[in-house]
Amino acid sequence: MKKQQNNSFAFRGTYFFLVVLLLYGVLFLINSTTTQPALLKSVHILVRILPIFVVVILFTALLNYFLQPRQIAGYLGRESGYMGWLWALAGGVISHGPMYAWYPLLENLRSNGMRDELIVVFFASRTIKIPLLPIMIDHFGLKFTVVLSFYILIGALLQGYCYGLPKRSNLL
Structure with missing residues (x-):
């Protein structure tokens, strides 16, 4: 049904x-x-x-309107290569709202071929919140915010890579 x-x-x-x-x-x-x-x-x-909220909401609405889950999964599928990792990073950073709201969409993308490693990258990169960046810059400075954001993105990639290690080593 x-x-x-x-x-x-x-x-x-x-x-x-x-x-x-x-x-x-x-x-x-x-x-x-x-x-x-x-x-x-x-x-x-x-x-x-x-203004940041408006841009993020409009961008997300445009993505939802123009791209279907199968198309997105093609960019994030088994053969997506490095671009898949970059798309997962970007998607995590620009996504907003509660994490559980993304579960149905990611489940749909996964059933259409999205790699589990990229789901991990998506979730880990969500720790960067675009609407909060101006406030963070105001409190901690631009240099701190840029360096921390860079480390968060590297950490997200490492988490996704580590998640896929057992699968690549035929442990799972």
């Missing part, structure tokens, strides 16, 4: 948003002198990262 897909948009953060709004309101009534600067700082951070 084929699963029916629901393609309608759903804002899943409604309850969280309402609770945060309610907390800000209560705190504002209790101590407005402290709450007002906190609220302004939150708005300032949101304004700084909003």
